[in-house]
Amino acid sequence: MTVPGQRKRKRRVREEYERAAAAVAGWRWEVLYETEDSAEVRARLHALAEERPEVDLRHVRVDTWCGRFPSPPFYRVSVLVPPDATE
16 A cells, blocks of 8 residues: 555656766765764765855765774765766
8 A cells, every 4th residue: 555645756756866876976075084073074974065165966976884882983084076076
């Protein structure tokens, strides 16, 4: 049994996802920095938004590796760049 409108909503969400994936096909993740300090991650993300307005924050990824005691968590911040971007 389906809820009224559920098929349309699921199809619309799937189509939006496919459009977004096609728009960035061939792009790659470029690591900006790595740190163990979560406050530094927040500060540098705010600085990135202010200093580089050309970077779309929807194309920024923060990976978190959770460490077990006594290892602290580890953060890696990456940005999605087009295939023709120079390094």
